Amino acid sequence: MADQTFRLPDLGEGLTEAQLVAWRVEEGARVEINAPLCDVETAKAVVVIPSPYAGTIHKLHARPGESVAVGAPLVTIAAQETPTTVEPEDPAPRTLVGYGPGAPEAGVRRRARVAPVATGEPGADVRAAPFVRQLAKEKGVDLARVTGTGPGGRITKADVEAATSAPAATSAPAATPATPATNGERRISVVGIRKAIARQMVRSVSTIPQFTEFAIFDASALMAAREKQKAGGRSLTPLPYFIQAMVKAVRAYPLMNSSWDESRDEIVVKQPINVGIAVNTSQGLLVPVLRGADQLDLHEIADRGAKLIEGARAGTLGPGEMSGGTITVTNVGASGPVETGTPIISPPECCVVAFGAIKPRPMVVDGQVVARPGAWISISVDHRIVDGALATEFLTALVAELEKVSA
Amino acid sequence: MADVVQVAPADDPVRPLFSPAGELTAEARATLGLSPDALRDLYHKMVWIRRTDQEALNLQRQGELGLWGPYQGQEAIHVGTVAALRETDWIFPSYREFGMGMCRGIDPAEMLKLFRGVSHGPWDPRTYHFAPLVIPVASQVPHGVGFAMGSRFKHSDDVVLSTFGDGATSKGDWHEAMNFAGVFQAPVIFLCQNNHWAISVPLAKQTAGSIAERAQGYGFPGIRIDGNDVLGIFAAIRTAAERARRGGGPYLIEAMTYRMGPHTTSDDPTRYRTNVELERWSAKDPIPRFRQWLEGQGLLDEAALAAINREVEAKVETMRNRLRATTAPAPGEAIFGRVYQHPSDSFLEEREEFESSLESN
Ligand SMILES: Cc1ncc(C[n+]2csc(CCOP(=O)(O)OP(=O)(O)O)c2C)c(N)n1
Numbered sequence: 001m002a003d004q005t006f007r008l009p010d011l012g013e014g015l016t017e018a019q020l021v022a023w024r025v026e027e028g029a030r031v032e033i034n035a036p037l038c039d040v041e042t043a044k045a046v047v048v049i050p051s052p053y054a055g056t057i058h059k060l061h062a063r064p065g066e067s068v069a070v071g072a073p074l075v076t077i078a079a080q081e082t083p084t085t086v087e088p089e090d091p092a093p094r095t096l097v098g099y100g101p102g103a104p105e106a107g108v109r110r111r112a113r114v115a116p117v118a119t120g121e122p123g124a125d126v127r128a129a130p131f132v133r134q135l136a137k138e139k140g141v142d143l144a145r146v147t148g149t150g151p152g153g154r155i156t157k158a159d160v161e162a163a164t165s166a167p168a169a170t171s172a173p174a175a176t177p178a179t180p181a182t183n184g185e186r187r188i189s190v191v192g193i194r195k196a197i198a199r200q201m202v203r204s205v206s207t208i209p210q211f212t213e214f215a216i217f218d219a220s221a222l223m224a225a226r227e228k229q230k231a232g233g234r235s236l237t238p239l240p241y242f243i244q245a246m247v248k249a250v251r252a253y254p255l256m257n258s259s260w261d262e263s264r265d266e267i268v269v270k271q272p273i274n275v276g277i278a279v280n281t282s283q284g285l286l287v288p289v290l291r292g293a294d295q296l297d298l299h300e301i302a303d304r305g306a307k308l309i310e311g312a313r314a315g316t317l318g319p320g321e322m323s324g325g326t327i328t329v330t331n332v333g334a335s336g337p338v339e340t341g342t343p344i345i346s347p348p349e350c351c352v353v354a355f356g357a358i359k360p361r362p363m364v365v366d367g368q369v370v371a372r373p374g375a376w377i378s379i380s381v382d383h384r385i386v387d388g389a390l391a392t393e394f395l396t397a398l399v400a401e402l403e404k405v406s407a
Numbered sequence: 408m409a410d411v412v413q414v415a416p417a418d419d420p421v422r423p424l425f426s427p428a429g430e431l432t433a434e435a436r437a438t439l440g441l442s443p444d445a446l447r448d449l450y451h452k453m454v455w456i457r458r459t460d461q462e463a464l465n466l467q468r469q470g471e472l473g474l475w476g477p478y479q480g481q482e483a484i485h486v487g488t489v490a491a492l493r494e495t496d497w498i499f500p501s502y503r504e505f506g507m508g509m510c511r512g513i514d515p516a517e518m519l520k521l522f523r524g525v526s527h528g529p530w531d532p533r534t535y536h537f538a539p540l541v542i543p544v545a546s547q548v549p550h551g552v553g554f555a556m557g558s559r560f561k562h563s564d565d566v567v568l569s570t571f572g573d574g575a576t577s578k579g580d581w582h583e584a585m586n587f588a589g590v591f592q593a594p595v596i597f598l599c600q601n602n603h604w605a606i607s608v609p610l611a612k613q614t615a616g617s618i619a620e621r622a623q624g625y626g627f628p629g630i631r632i633d634g635n636d637v638l639g640i641f642a643a644i645r646t647a648a649e650r651a652r653r654g655g656g657p658y659l660i661e662a663m664t665y666r667m668g669p670h671t672t673s674d675d676p677t678r679y680r681t682n683v684e685l686e687r688w689s690a691k692d693p694i695p696r697f698r699q700w701l702e703g704q705g706l707l708d709e710a711a712l713a714a715i716n717r718e719v720e721a722k723v724e725t726m727r728n729r730l731r732a733t734t735a736p737a738p739g740e741a742i743f744g745r746v747y748q749h750p751s752d753s754f755l756e757e758r759e760e761f762e763s764s765l766e767s768n
Contacts, residue, residue: 009470012673034465045675052469320682 004053004079006037010070012044014151017069019192020062021046022315025075029057037075040068041192055079065192065283128155139164165202193284204347207262209383212342213391217399219358219373225405238375239277239331240302242355245401246329247273247294253394257326259348260384267385276325276346277305279312280335286312287346289325298407325349333357333375340376350382353398377402419628421646421658429632429663431639439642443706447715449490449637450701453482453694455719456506459515460668462723463505463522467672471731472522478503480635480667483693484570484600486510487640492568492648497558499538499551499569503600507570511535516729525735527745536565545571545578548597552584555595555657566651568644570598574605576621577613585659589625594651596644597622597659600634602666607679622659634662635693665691738765 008018021039025031034050041047058076062068126143128136132155136143141163148155204210222241229236250257250273258269273294276287288308293301311317328346332338333356343352356376363372377398381391424435441449460477467475478485485506492498500507509515513530520526521540532538538554541547551569558565575581576599588595599618603610622629633639640662647658665688669676701707735741743750743758750758 007470009468010473011468013474034462044673045669047468047672049468050465052471 002079003058003076004055005073005076006052007071008040008068008074011040011047011049012042015042015044015070017067018042019067020064020074021192022064023060024048025051025057025060027057027060031055031057031077049074051077053077053079126155127153132157132160136160161202165205193286197285200346201344204344208260208345208347210345210380211383211388211391212378212380213388213395214340214376214378215395215399216361216374216376217402218363219375219402221403222405223358223373225407229407234299236298236302238355238358239329240298240305241402241405242329242331242353243275243277243290243293243301243305244298245398245405246275246327246353248401249394249398250327251294252397253390255386255390256351256381256394258350258385259326260350260382270326272326274324274326276328276349277308278328278330279309281313281315283315286317286322287325287328288312288317288322291324328352330354340378342378343380345380345382350385351394352380354378354380418655419630420650421628421630421643421660424642424646425630425632425639429630429639431633431636431642435642436638439638441638441641445490446701446704446706447711449486449641450694450697450707451715451719452486452490452510453637453697454715455722456485456509457482457694458719458723459509459726460506462727463519464668464672466519466727466730467522472519472672473524474671474673475522476503476505476671477668478506478666480665480688480692481600481602482506483635483637483697484598484640484662484664487637488568488570488598488644491641491644493565495536495565496648497536497538497551497554497565497567499547499554499567500540501544501547501571501575502540502542503572504540504570508535508537508540511537513537516726516733519726519730520733523730523733525733525741545575545580545584547571548575548578548581548584549587551597552588552591552593552595555588555593555651556591559591559594564594564652566594566596566648568596568598568648570600572605573599573601573603573610573614573618574608575599576618577605585621585625585657588657589627592654592656594654595657596647596651597629597657598644599659599661600664601631601661602664604666604670604676604680606670606674607676609680617661619659619661622657625657627657627659629659629661631661631663634664635691635696637693637697664693667692738762 010016011018018040019042021041023038024036025038031037031051031054033052033054036048037051038049039046040049055077058078060075061073068074127148127150128143133143135141135157136146136155139160141160143155143160146155146159146163147153149159150156219238222238225241226236226238254269255267257273258267261268272292275290275293277290279286279288288311290296290301290305290308296304308317308321311321325346327349328343328351330343330352332341332343332354338356340356341354343354345352354377356378358373358375360371361374362369363374364370365372377395379391379395379398381394386394424431426432457479460479463472463475464477466472481503485504489498489507489510494511498504498507498511505515505518508518508530513535517529520529528539530537538547538550541550548569548571551567555567558567569584571581585597587593588597601610601618605613617631619629619631630643632643643660643662647660650656650658665685667685667688698707698712736744739758739762742761743754747754
């Protein structure tokens, strides 16, 4: 048994680092050659790294969320001697193609791949492709003030876009180590889920003209139904009721369950109603998808929904369980004194529905102010597909469904 | 316009073998003249090159290769093509025809040196009649045509096959080559592996009309066939090659297939295509398809399958070990070594200067 340290190779032609997404092995576990070790995300792709050795995992050198430099140790394996029948062609140190045999060999000058830091001074040497310069001009961005994240410090389209959009991240970024920077700023490299969220949000806000409408509903019936369930031995959160009411309202207004097909100027009305459920996880916002919600009864919605939420928090869902949504629900009142908000549509969907917290509210019933449980609902919709009048009809139907809940 | 020459389908021996949808007819399939051993060998080779492809992907992820371009899904074309040609017929491949090279007998561990970046050309093309893998898209097409013209001038009956992707047909070189081939009646088969994607660009976004039908405009026939049927590929290539050998001129075969993996190890196909598409094509995967056919013919049983898998695993392990033992040549040799047969004095001086700069640093 000899310890073999496997270093992160350059997985994609000129990369300098990758983010460790998840380990698929634990210290002390046995692995075979080519068994999956971990998932890493590079600037180009998420890839699985197969084990180069058979043996016992001695040490994992990085934690999920951390960024690992190409050439840095990833895992040490107490390798079982493999009966290699072939002798090395010469006794020189074995060269891993990605980064060479460890430290730069004496005598060989290596050209630094490290991006020169943009100084931000006017007239500094700006590196950007012509279309990026054009974009910057259109958006009024001063390239000298943008830090390039492309190869050799080149400014990319995304850098320019990032420089124009307001910094409005709501939840905390994924746990990635901060790179110390000058004058007290911290730079947090965005990879993984944070980057995916950013991409999706930019796409939504820059391509979908969306508006939001609000309403309050009377949750007396819903609370009574929950009590009834509880008496029958089943305790349900409000979420399955929200989803069921949404599905019923969508059935009456199928346009809410559609997509705008930019390339053909067509509206695609979706057949199954696949409800994305926004879940806050330690990694950031994830949206697992409850498929065919229109075919499920209340208990099935509750069971499957709970499983998806649990899976999202545990990080065990596959990409298939987090794609294909046709409409999204977010429960903004679940974890704080938040009444409502203006949710952002998850492209290519048409509608997102936010529910606030249910709590006693003054309501006017038969001319009298009484305290009743109630909550805010807000919907954001794609104005290319749905006008205000239709959104109002949908919201009205949704409120009506919630107020007549009986089961 | 009395002098317009129409390409007469009558002189096309390939078309009658296929249905209008490009499927090999039952009659043609029954009269290929391949022995049971030869049929099993086609299967064995497909399994071998697929497993090798997977292993190369693993080796890249383990830092043993700089880059890899998977060909999973296109094995029927690789194997059927080589089996249909004579050993002395030349093949001009793109970067993705590693499996064809293996079928030509080149040691995969040697060939991988290219992807490890330790050799510019790990095999002698003249030994295997297999030209170097080329990265510049479509460059192998004019090369193949020129070579085929040379074969004709030498009165040889060796033919040439040049193979490329759907994206390559958008290149000017491709059209120039097609034109030359038609004008000079070069003994060349153009094999387009239409795998539906040129990196992230789908076929519909860069090709209007059909690729196969473009041949007519250059004065020779073309056909679109099912590229995931190894026997269909075999039949089409062999027949087109015999036609070219007899002086019948060029032929364009558009083989419809699908690149099931990423474009290369630097690519993430989930960013631009759907799982649904992949699943649809997985149902047409050439390997299970041919296995079922063989089993239906009573040519393959459990024991034979197990023996094939064992043999393939052993070959792949040998390749892996041999590759991992390969080291890089000295920098001076790597850069200057194989440029000139008779290097000039100034070139030698430059090499010395370079080598001493390494020592003095
Ligand atoms: C002349 C040239 N232009 C661009 C590239 C970059 N490039 C590499 S592969 C490729 C796509 C080729 O697609 P296709 O011909 O369909 O073959 P496939 O990769 O699908 O086998 C491109 C554009 C290149 N290698 N050479």
